[in-house]
Amino acid sequence: MNVPVLFDFDGTLMATEPAIHESFREVFRLHGNVEDFDERKQIEVLGPPLDVMMMKYFPHLDPDVLKKEYRDYQNAHLTELVKPYEYARELLAELKEKGYKIGVVSTRRTDSINRIMDTVGMPGVFDVTIGFESVTKQKPDPEGVFLAKELLGYSADTPCIYIGDSPADIQCGKNAGAYTIAMISHPGKKEDVLAQNPDAVVYHLKDVLDIIENYQRNEVQE
Numbered sequence: 001m002n003v004p005v006l007f008d009f010d011g012t013l014m015a016t017e018p019a020i021h022e023s024f025r026e027v028f029r030l031h032g033n034v035e036d037f038d039e040r041k042q043i044e045v046l047g048p049p050l051d052v053m054m055m056k057y058f059p060h061l062d063p064d065v066l067k068k069e070y071r072d073y074q075n076a077h078l079t080e081l082v083k084p085y086e087y088a089r090e091l092l093a094e095l096k097e098k099g100y101k102i103g104v105v106s107t108r109r110t111d112s113i114n115r116i117m118d119t120v121g122m123p124g125v126f127d128v129t130i131g132f133e134s135v136t137k138q139k140p141d142p143e144g145v146f147l148a149k150e151l152l153g154y155s156a157d158t159p160c161i162y163i164g165d166s167p168a169d170i171q172c173g174k175n176a177g178a179y180t181i182a183m184i185s186h187p188g189k190k191e192d193v194l195a196q197n198p199d200a201v202v203y204h205l206k207d208v209l210d211i212i213e214n215y216q217r218n219e220v221q222e
Helices: 017-031 039-044 050-057 063-076 088-097 110-119 143-151 167-175 187-194 205-218
Strands: 005-007 102-105 128-130 161-164 179-183 200-202
Touching: 017 039, 017 050, 017 063, 039 187, 050 063, 063 110, 088 102, 088 205, 102 143, 110 128, 128 143, 143 167, 161 167, 161 205, 167 179, 167 187, 179 205, 200 205
Parallel strands: 005 102, 005 161, 102 128, 161 179, 179 200
Antiparallel strands: none
8 A cells, every 4th residue: 555645845846935925015015114024935835724824923913904905915916826846746646646645734814825736727736635734733733734634534543654844844744753855945944944854855746756655665664
């Protein structure tokens, strides 16, 4: 039986960085100075839950209002700001063709993930989608990985692969006992991601399939 293959979403499969940054800039325009959204913050917001960052940057404002402003702006500009990384479509299609169950474990809400997948013409690709609201504990807690395996019909101790672009992704995968693949999609996060000692590192999605196939062939007992 093939191992389940689970992905982070933003920065791993989807180039959502422009959408994230422009949406945060809109909130800073509305409630402060857009210049305050500096390079450090632009790296800092790539990965953590939206609630956490809104409360950090605007502690005296209602985070629900801020999140609505952020999402309204992002939803209005999805077509121009979001696209799959090169080879994402082909990788997911090849995995499904080879019989792998694939899923997403993300801090983005499930409805937002689905909206993006519809926008880029990739609806219904994932066998399971675990979004922010699906779990009580966010990454690096492994709850989302365990839930994804359960919903895919695997036991908690079944080997799996988790692919992500942030330190929390790699920590999450390791906490779940997964084989971790780091996708280095942003140079500003590289050092922190590599410090988590992922099992494999890629700089392009075209290199992921061979790693998965080697792990399946060499490490997993048939």
